[in-house]
Amino acid sequence: MTTQKPVTRGTDTDPPLLRGPGPVTVALKVNGTTHHLDIEPRVSLLSALRDGCDLTGSKRGCDQGTCGACTVWVEGRRVLGCLTLAITCEGHEVTTVEGLADGDALHPMQQRFIDADAFQCGYCTPGQLMSAVALVREGRASDEAEIKEWMSGNLCRCAAYPHIRTAILAARDDMAAHDREHDA
C-alpha cells in the first residue's frame, strides 16, 4: 500500500502557512465536485469524506491502516483514507468508490465483482474495488499470484478472496480491451 506524501504548499520562500488547530475551511475536490468543509486539521480524509461530504462508500473498519476498507485515490494513487489528513489533499483530485461508475454504467471492475460474487456483506468492497482498479493500472495484476500479494492489504472477513481474484483477472482484460478501443 502506498501512502500519499504531504502536500507542500506555496514556495520555499513563503512564510509557513499556519492553519488550525481549530476548524479551517478546506476545499476538497472529490469525484469532480469541490466541497468546502470547515474541519480541524486533525480530521482524516476518511472522516471528511464520510461526515463532511456525505460520501459514506469509504468505510471505517479499523481507523489504523490495517484493513483497507477506506482505500481511495488521491491523484489516482491509492491511499488509506484513515491515515491521510484531509487538509493535505487540498488541490488534489480525490476519487472514491462513488466516482468509479460512469453515470449508470458500472466500471468493469464493479461489474466483474458482481459477476464473480466477489463480496458478501459488501463492507470491504469499496476499498477492494479502489485497490483492484489501481492495481490493474499499476500493472500488478499479471496473474493470480501477483494479485494475491498486492491485494493483501484489503481484508475481507467474508473471505471472498478467490472470487476477488477471479473478478480482477476478468476486469483487467475488460479494461485492456476498453483502452485498446479508446486508442483506436
Add this chain to the structure above:
Amino acid sequence: MSAVIGQPLPRIDGRPKTTGAARYSADIPLPGLTYAVLAGSRIAAGRITRVNAAPALAATGVIAVLTHENLPRIAAQPPVLPSLLGGPSPGETFFPMQDATIHYGGQHVALVVADTYERALHAAGLVEFTYEEEPAVTVIDQIRDRTEVPDSLFGGFVPGHSSRGDVEAALDRAEVRVDATYHLAANHQNPLETSATTAHWEGGRLFLHDATQGPNATQHTVAALLGVPHADIRVISHYVGGSFGAKASIWHHSTLAAMAARHVGRPVRLALTREQMFTSCGHREEQEHSVSLGADRQGRLTALRHHKLSPTSQHDDWAETSLEVGAQLYACDAYEGVYRLGRAHTMTPTFMRCPGEASGLFALESTLDQLAGELGLDPLELRLRNHADTDPVTEKPWSSKGLKECYRRGAELIGWHRRAAGPVADGDWLVGLGMASAAYPAAGPVNPQRARVRVYADGSAVAQAAASEFGTGVGTAMAQVAAEALGLPVERVRFEAGDTDLPNLASAVGSTGAGMISAAVHRAAVALRDQLIAQAVADPGSPLHGADPGRVGLSGGRMVLRDRRDTGESYAELLLRAHQPDAEATRSWAPPQGEPTHAMMTFGAHFAEVAVDRDLGLVRVRRLVGAFAPGRVLNARTAKSQLMGGMLWGMGQALLEQSVMDRRAGRWANPSLGDYLVPVNADAPQVDVELVEVTDDVVNPLGVKGVGEIGQAGTAAAIAAAVHHATGRRVRNLPIVVEDLL
C-alpha cells in the same frame, strides 16, 4: 416453468454494494447528528474510586459525558437467551455504568458525546478514572482448580453433563484406546464493520439504525433494558457489514446509543472502534478439550468421552456448545460429555461463526485421525465404519443425511487415493493430505415466523420480513422463493427487509435464517397465489371463472388451467379489472411443536492439502475441498460463497487467529487487525465447494438446512490432520503456529 429456487442468480444488492450507495448503520445521515465514543476500563477487576469528567467536558465540541455517576439506571436486565428465540437477547446479564464495579478489562466506563467524531474520540481519552485494582483471573490455567459443571448452558437449553451407556467401563474394555487433550485460543469475530448504532428519538418513539443479525432482537432487548414499550421502538438495519456472531446477541452499545440520544436530545451515532470490538461483543472463549476414544480392532467406536474446560464471565454460565454434535456424529453406545466452567474477569463469551462445532469437532476429529493411525486404517475408512445410520442419541431417523456421498465426492475431488503413498516432498515443502467430517445442527425457531407478500396491479411483487442482510444474500434468495410460489419472473419480485415495521422474525443465527425466512415467505406467497386464484375463479369477468381452483396452475407468469394452458390471465389483468391496486397476504410458519419425529443435522466432509516447510515450520494450505449436504439450496451461487467463506474461516482458526490474554493486566494484548491475524488474500488457496443434494421433508417447508456454519465445522481438524500427514507432528493446539513445527 423451470425452478427459480436454487438458480445461481447474482446478488440483487450488487449495485448498491459496489457503488458505495449501500448505507450501513454508521452511514445514516441525520440532521443535527452527534458522535458518541466509549471509553473502556484500564483494569479487569476492582472498582472505580474517582471520576473526573471535567477535562473531557471542557474540551471543544463536547456535549455530554456519561459515566456510572450520571448514566440512567436500566429498567430491567433480561436473561441471556439465544436470539433464535426471538425475544430479548442481551449478550450478558450485566449492563455497564450502573455502579463502580469492574468485571472485565475494557468494560465501558464512559461515553462521550461531541459534535464531531474526532472531538468525541479525543475527549473519551480525557475522562480521568482512579481505580482500586484487584487481582484478575482471565485464563484457563488460573481457573483449573475452581471449576464447576453447570446444570445447564445456553439459556438452559443444553445440559452441563450428558451421557449414554457406561463410558468408563467401555473405555476400560476397549481393545484400542486414544486419549488426547487440546488447547484452543480465544478468538474474536471481527467483522469488517465494527458494531454501530445510530439512534434518535421523536417524541417518545425511539429509532435505531443498528448493525444486527435480527432487528427484532435489538428492538426487544433495548425495550426491556430501557423500559420503553416495544411498540415505540423501530429498528432499521438494511445492510450489516458482517457479523459472524458479534451481532447475534444484542450488546450494550445499542442501548447506550439510545440513552445518549435521549440525554443530549439529538441523534447520536455510536460506532465501536476496532479495539473496542475485542471487549464489547463477546468472544469465542479459550478452551481445553479432553477426548478419550475406545474402539475395537476393526475400528468400531465403543466409547467416546469428551470433556471441555473454559472460562466464563463473573455473571453468566456460558460455553459455546462444543459437544452436542460430536455426541451424534458416530455410532457409539457409550458416551459422556461434560462442560466445566470457571469464573473469570472477561465478558460473557458468545457466538462466533460455527459456534461449538468449530472447536468441538477439531478435538473429536483430530482424535479420530490419531485413532485411524493407531489402527492402521485410512481415516476416511474409519469414519465410514462408524457411520451413524440413525441418531445415536435419540435413535430416531435422520431427516436427511448425505454424509457418505459427501465423503465420496470430496475424496474424489482432492485425490484422496494419493494419501496412502505418504507425504510428498516438493522442494523444501512436505505436502500432506487430511480430512474430517463436518456436522452442524439443523435447528429451528421455537415460535411463529412471519412474512407478507404483495402483488401490485402492474404484476410486480414485494415480499417483506424483518430480516437483516449481513452478507448471506437473503434478499436474493427470498426474491427467488417468492417468485417461484407466485409463478412470476424473479426480476419482478423484490424482497424488502431490515425493519421492525415489517412482519417479525427471530434473528438469523446458527444457520437458521434461510430455513425459517424461506418458510414464512413461501407460506405467504402460496397464500396470496391461492387467494388470487380463488378471486379469479369467482370473477365472472375472468377466463378462469367457474374453474375448479385445484385445476388452476401457474405458467408464464399467468394463472392458467392446468390442462388448457391457453386459458387464463395474469394477476395484473385480474387486479386491474377489479380496480384493485394490489393484493397481499401475511402468513406465519410455526415450527412443529412437541417431540420431533426425526433427528436433524447438516453433514459434510472436509479435505485439505497442506504444505509445511521442513526447516521453517511454515504451513501453507494449498487446497481445500468441502462437500456439503445442506438440504435445499435457495441460490447455488451465494450458498457456495458462504460455504467457501466458512472453510476459509476454518483455515484462519487453524493457522492464524488467536486473542492473546495478558494475564497480568487482564487485557487482550492484541486488539487490532494488525495483531489479531485473519486470513488475507495471499493466505486463501483454491477452494472447491461441492453441493450434495439431499431432500429433507422435515426441517421446514422448503427443506433448507442452511450454509452459514457447516463450512467451518471440521476444517481445522482436516488441516491439522494434513499437517500430521506431512510431518508426523500431531499439533494439539489452535492456532497451529511455526513454533509447533520447528
